[in-house]
Amino acid sequence: MSGRTITIVGNGDVPEGVAPVIDAADLVIRFNDCRSVGKGGSRTDIVAVCNTGRPALSMLGGGRWKTSEAVRQASEIWSVRSGAKFAAMRADLARTHPDLDDLCDDYTTGFEAFARATGRRHRVIPMETHERLDRDLALFEPAPYVVPSSGLVVIADILSDVVHPGDDVVLAGFGHSGWEWHPFAAERRYVDALVAEGRLRRLGQSQSSDFSLGA
Known part of the structure; x- marks a missing residue:
């Protein structure tokens, strides 16, 4: 028996003509405001959100994100950032990146409340996934950085906690x-x-x- 096709669609460019392929997947994950919808198909099972800082405040602060077709269709909302992880980062960031003073503001409870009110599952990606990813990225000699991208955190999470033997994990829209x-x-x-x-x-x-x- 073949496994599932799990397609992770970032907000970058996708090849022409792939919308039907993406929509035919067993599980489609998109990000934040789901700019991939359209050329990147329409099916959306999970919306992974940046649940800290300005992006989170923007999504929760108005009705446009909450009522978008992709979000309405999704059965799950995933908060990509661990509140505990970002709380622990706050003091160092205040010293090294004072312009990022709101990056660690945690809006997880807002996404949790939205998911509960609309009958969806809410999940927070574990802090251990982020920390393991930092260790793995060190092997590739990254330039100084603050955090991995939400897309990469989701990829690491899928491969460690979601994928089953035989599943096909596919990426689109990752520039x-x-x-x-x-x-x-x-x-x-x-x-x-x-x-x-x-x-x-x-x-x-x-x-x-x-x-x-x-x-």
Whole structure:
């Protein structure tokens, strides 16, 4: 018996014509405001949210996110950031990155309340996933960074806590670029290593990555 197809769709560019492939997956995970909907299909089973700082406040503060079709369709909301982890980071960040003074503001309870009020499951990705990911990323010599991207945390979580033998974990919309304090170059190398091991594949590619592990 074949396993599930689990497709993780970031908010970057997706190849033309992949919407039907994404929508045919057994499980589709999108992020925050789900900008991938459209060219990246429409099916949404899980919305993974950045539950601290300004992105969280923006999503919870108005009706647009809560009433969007992707969020309405999702059966689960995942909070990517552990409140305890970010609380522990606050003092050091105040010294090293004073401009990020609101990054550790935790809005997990707001997402939990929204999920409960709308009959969805709410889940917080464990702090251990984030800390293990930091250790794994160190092997790829990242430039100084604050936190891994939400997309990478979800990938690590899926591979450690969600995937079953025989499942096919597929990525789309991961350009590995964006906020300056995510270690995107190391994240690309980390993902390419997982692709090379056959644990992930990028949509539109075979099990072997087209990228060099040192790219």
